Amino acid sequence: MSDAVADAGVEATQDDDDIPVLFLNAIERTYRQGDEALHILSGAELAIWPGQSVALVAPSGAGKSTLLHIAGLLEHPDQGDVYIDGRATAILSDAERTRIRRNEIGFIYQSHHLLPEFTALENVLMPQMIRGLTRKEANKRAVELLSYLGLSARLNHRPAELSGGEQQRGAIARAVATAPRIRLADEPTRNLHLHTADHVFAALTQLVRASGLATIIATHNMEIAARMDRRVTLREGQVVEME
Numbered sequence: 001m002s003d004a005v006a007d008a009g010v011e012a013t014q015d016d017d018d019i020p021v022l023f024l025n026a027i028e029r030t031y032r033q034g035d036e037a038l039h040i041l042s043g044a045e046l047a048i049w050p051g052q053s054v055a056l057v058a059p060s061g062a063g064k065s066t067l068l069h070i071a072g073l074l075e076h077p078d079q080g081d082v083y084i085d086g087r088a089t090a091i092l093s094d095a096e097r098t099r100i101r102r103n104e105i106g107f108i109y110q111s112h113h114l115l116p117e118f119t120a121l122e123n124v125l126m127p128q129m130i131r132g133l134t135r136k137e138a139n140k141r142a143v144e145l146l147s148y149l150g151l152s153a154r155l156n157h158r159p160a161e162l163s164g165g166e167q168q169r170g171a172i173a174r175a176v177a178t179a180p181r182i183r184l185a186d187e188p189t190r191n192l193h194l195h196t197a198d199h200v201f202a203a204l205t206q207l208v209r210a211s212g213l214a215t216i217i218a219t220h221n222m223e224i225a226a227r228m229d230r231r232v233t234l235r236e237g238q239v240v241e242m243e
């Protein structure tokens with residue numbers, strides 16, 4: 001593994017092993033539609049330790065996206081709290097939540113969200129420059145990550161000039177490049193061929209283990225799920241370990 005890939009994550013220290021990177025505590029989320037109340041999450045609990053990858057496998061409509069949005073501080077739960085590195089987030093200001101979301105959480109969306117007017121390389125290096133890396137450093141890391149994901153011959157292609165799988169890999173490189181503590185991926189394999197998906201997620205899992213990060217991947221792909229350290233599902237609004 002190259003240096004840039006190895007230090008794409010924050011270094012894990014011994015003490016970090018004692019507390020979860022991410023801890024969802026007693027999460028409640030109810031959607032109201034007219035008179036109906038949909039209890040999507042009812043006391044959901046999930047703790048993830050440094051270096052762990054977790055597959056979230058559940059049927060459509062079970063609440064996977066809801067759980068990931070709450071874990072990623074994109075939405076507030078109705079009850080319960082999200083702890084990041086042991087720190088409660090509900091009481092934080094919006095500005096502070098935004099800072100955590102920007103610096104510590106990498107969200108990989110269902111659709112790729114690459115900026116259409118920029119090349120693959122620019123899409124990966126820009127968020128790093130926003131975080132203070134020099135163009136030279138950002139460029140070096142972006143080239144290494146894109147190459148690691150098999151895109152060395154596509155650096156200067158715009159998203160429209162990439163296949164769905166290539167766009168997805170570009171989005172993964174971008175999420176990884178900014179070195180978050182937590183990576184959340186919402187069914188990222190939808191547009192990937194099985195073989196590509198397998199390669200990309202082998203790389204992602206390896207990165208997570210090497211760098212003490214945590215990842216949750218919502219997926220229907222059982223081969224991807226089998227590569228992760230843990231598999232969980234949602235049952236009656238709670239997170240349940242599989243097997």
Ligand code: ADP
Nearest residue numbers: 031032033040059060061062063064065066067
């Ligand atoms: P999944 O990602 O597992 O397919 P979601 O978390 O997207 O599930 O949604 C869970 C359930 O909550 C679905 O039945 C969905 O229709 C419902 N839901 C999601 N968002 C809203 C919303 N903003 N308002 C009302 N219902 C919603």
Ligand code: MG
Nearest residue numbers: 064065066186
């Ligand atoms: Mg979803």
